[in-house]
Amino acid sequence: MNEGIGRRGVHDKNGMTHPNAALIERFYEAFQRLDVDAMAACYASDVTFGDPVFGELHGAEVSDMWRMLVSRAQELTLAFSHVAADDAGGSAHWVASYVFSQTGRTVVNPVDARFVFRDGLIVEHRDRFDLWRWASQALGAKGALFGWTPFAQNAIRAQARHGLAAWRARNA
Template identity: 50%
Template sequence: MATVEAELAQRFYSAFAARDWQAMLACYHPEVVFDDPAFGRLEGKRAGAMWRMLVEGASQLEVRHRLVSAADGRALVHWEARYPFSGSGRPVHNRIVAQLEYRDGLIVRHHDDFDLWAWSRMALGLPGVLLGWTPWMRQRIRAMALQKLERFIAKHPESG
């Protein structure tokens, strides 16, 4: 699967595994749109700031990926991350499906999908087990993630 799409997806996730946020961002188009269940929709520099924040804040991050398909301006990647959640120290093993779209040889759309309830059970423990499936908890997780991102951007204004 030696396509331009495959090479760029491999470069992005290899950089992620190496915690090289600058190499990750070099794979993104300036008009990139990222979305996932935790952060929602992030555009341009805010998407890049999120990756920088996650990589710089990860004490024990392990990332693995498997390219499923890549052609015609799109790629599908299954990836997983293992890390202690910064808010609780609890171990997380998150399994994610990424859909990437390309423009001008760069990633212009990045959609990550994962089970937020499963994540909340690992990261938050009992509150995640009991409430992780509720809209209230999902909104709270997103609000906390975005608040953390805003604080990071305030400390690193060049990122956002």
């Protein structure tokens, strides 16, 4: 469900939707439909993405990450809100709910996103969320007990990066 329409920053002083706010909305609406091609069309070819699980990704790695995640998605629902943007940057809040395929556990992950724009496209996308909270949900007791430690968080990142590399090699 898109809850962002009409929130501060989506419309300018003349009541028009800022083009970059509309771009963010298009991105998340495509995500809701699991349409990774439409999501990728919102990104510049040299986009940079960062989050607590995958770390820093560049260019085609970003769209491939979304392709991999969507291909593995089980019972994925997504809601977004608080879309705000101007000529240079923007933000949104989104919540993904899904079954983590490796454990069968339900995850509800609230995320704060920041964007940088260039030439009508997203050139930088940063997602922030609590990795310990995510690990607690996705991995159960082990994640709750150890998910806050740098060792466990680095292991989660290494596994995610390895999974993405393997997925990219299979789908090249």
